[in-house]
Amino acid sequence: xxxxxxxxxxxxxxxxxxxxxxxxxxxxxxxxxxxxxxxxxxxxxxxxxxxxxxxxxxxxxxxxxxxxxxxxxxxxxxxxxxxxxxxxxxxxxxxxxxxxxxxxxxxxxxxxxxxxxxxxxxxxxxxxxxxxxxxxxxxxxxxxxxxxxxxxxxxxxxxxxxxxxxxxxxxxxxxxxxxxxxxxxxxxxxxxxxxxxxxxxxxxxxxxxxxxxxxxxxxxxxxxxxxxxxxxxxxxxxxxxxxxxxxxxxxxxxxxxxxxxxxxxxxxxxxxxxxxxxxxxxxxxxxxxxxxxx
Ligand code: SAM
Numbered sequence: 001x002x003x004x005x006x007x008x009x010x011x012x013x014x015x016x017x018x019x020x021x022x023x024x025x026x027x028x029x030x031x032x033x034x035x036x037x038x039x040x041x042x043x044x045x046x047x048x049x050x051x052x053x054x055x056x057x058x059x060x061x062x063x064x065x066x067x068x069x070x071x072x073x074x075x076x077x078x079x080x081x082x083x084x085x086x087x088x089x090x091x092x093x094x095x096x097x098x099x100x101x102x103x104x105x106x107x108x109x110x111x112x113x114x115x116x117x118x119x120x121x122x123x124x125x126x127x128x129x130x131x132x133x134x135x136x137x138x139x140x141x142x143x144x145x146x147x148x149x150x151x152x153x154x155x156x157x158x159x160x161x162x163x164x165x166x167x168x169x170x171x172x173x174x175x176x177x178x179x180x181x182x183x184x185x186x187x188x189x190x191x192x193x194x195x196x197x198x199x200x201x202x203x204x205x206x207x208x209x210x211x212x213x214x215x216x217x218x219x220x221x222x223x224x225x226x227x228x229x230x231x232x233x234x235x236x237x238x239x240x241x242x243x244x245x246x247x248x249x250x251x252x253x254x255x256x257x258x259x260x261x262x263x264x265x266x267x268x269x270x271x272x273x274x275x276x277x278x279x280x281x282x283x284x285x286x287x288x289x290x291x292x293x294x
Contacts, residue, residue, distance in 0.1 A: 004060035004088060005033045010194055013058055017084050021195060025078050026127030029057045030151075032192035035203070036064050042185040042205050043123045043149035045069045050115025052145065054102045054124035054134060057081060059088035061125060066092040069121075071114050075102045103133055107143035119146035126150050128197070132172060135160075139179040139208065148206040149185070157184050157202035164271050171230045174274050175223065178213055180206040214278040222281035229269025229277075237269040249284060257283035 004010055010031050013019075021027045030036060039061065045051055045068040056062040056074035058081060065072045072095045076085065082099050089095045096114060098105065111120050122138055122145045131152050138145045152160075159168045160176040161184055176182055185203040190196040216222045228244030229237055238258060242251040249257075258265060260283045261276060272280070 004058060004063060005031065005036050007031045007194065010058065010060065013084060013088065017080075019058075019080060019084065022078060022080075024129075026055075026129045027057065027078070028125075028193040028195060028197045030060050030125050030192060031194050032188075035186065035188050035192050036061060038186050039123065039125075039149060039151070039203055040064050040068055042203060043121055043147065045121060045123065050111065050118065050120045052107065052110065052120045052122045054122065054150075055127050056085060056097065057125070059085045061123070062089055062095060062097075063092070065123060066095050070094065071096070073098065073110050073114050073120075075100050075105055077101050103130065103137065107138075107141070107145065111144045115144075117144070119144040121145070121147045122150070123148075124150045126152055128153050128156075128199075131156055135206070136175060139176065139206070146208045148180070148208070149203065150206075151188065151201050151203050153197075154187060154200035154202045157204040160204060160206070164273055169270060171223075171226050174226050174277065176206060177274055178219075180208050181213075182206050214275050216278035216281050217285045218281055221285060222277050225281055225284075226269075226277055229272070233268075233270055235268075236266050237263070237272070238265065240269050253284070 010029055045065060047070050049069050050071045051065050051069045053062055053065055053072055053074040056076050062072060062074050074095060075098045076082065079099055082097065085097050089097065111117060126134060137143065138148055159170060159172045161182045162168045162173050183205045185205050188201040188203060190200065224246045225241060228247055229240050232240040232243065238251065238254055241247055241254045255265065257280055258267065261279045
């Protein structure tokens with residue numbers, strides 16, 4: 001079986017099957033063995049692990065994963081890749097390929113079926129057009145996944161890792177850091193893929209925390225505050241939250257909560273840390289209870 005991960009064998013297999021790349025599926029296949037090694041090392045995959053691979057493509061990373069993991073479940077949306085994967089993964093008995101949309105599969109069921117119900121590790125060179133929904137699904141949902149190591153657009157990796165004061169700081173940073181500890185493993189230039197993407201890439205590892213990084217009474221409200229603040233970046237926090245369609249607090253109550261958190265009245269949302277958003281949500285929740293209880 002051809003070992004993929006280099007340009008020659010990748011081009012050969014693509015030509016053999018007359019495979020046409022589909023831009024709509026974000027298809028940029030890895031052709032650099034050093035990058036593949038780095039991903040596998042960062043993911044710390046062992047023979048005890050059941051790995052979920054999102055978008056195996058022609059099976060390049062799947063071959064690497066199959067060598068190190070107990071079992072690999074690879075979910076690929078493009079039916080044209082399934083016969084190719086049959087050939088490139090024929091030597092591996094510990095791989096299951098599913099032709100499905102990762103946003104529609106039941107990951108908990110997969111973990112039960114292939115991993116004995118233990119948490120899986122997710123490893124992928126992600127299709128960039130759905131990076132955020134895939135990551136949020138793995139972090140927020142009931143999916144038993146404790147470790148995520150993925151290739152994403154460089155700018156998105158920066159957004160996940162950064163804190164207040166950076167132009168990249170936003171709702172994604174806070175959502176990721178609520179559930180996980182992000183760590184950028186490597187930056188990856190466009191020439192490591194075929195075809196070359198128009199953007200730079202990075203491998204990021206998200207180690208899921210045993211419990212969220214801050215305590216907050218109403219996490220849903222906190223995320224509404226976060227979204228409202230970053231939807232209107234140029235506005236003060238007070239105006240951003242006061243005008244948000246998702247929220248219905250009177251402005252005086254928001255102003256009181258901002259003051260109760262020790263923040264300046266004209267503070268901008270983009271300067272708040274996750275802990276400060278949590279405190280603000282708690283201040284609004286407590287004030288709500290006091291009013292309701294009157
Ligand atoms: N893992 C391969 C590699 O590194 O060479 C391919 C990575 S390529 C960036 C992304 C892969 O995800 C493609 O094979 C694409 O068809 C697949 N894909 C796109 N959308 C998907 C979805 N919703 N569910 C599952 N796979 C998807």
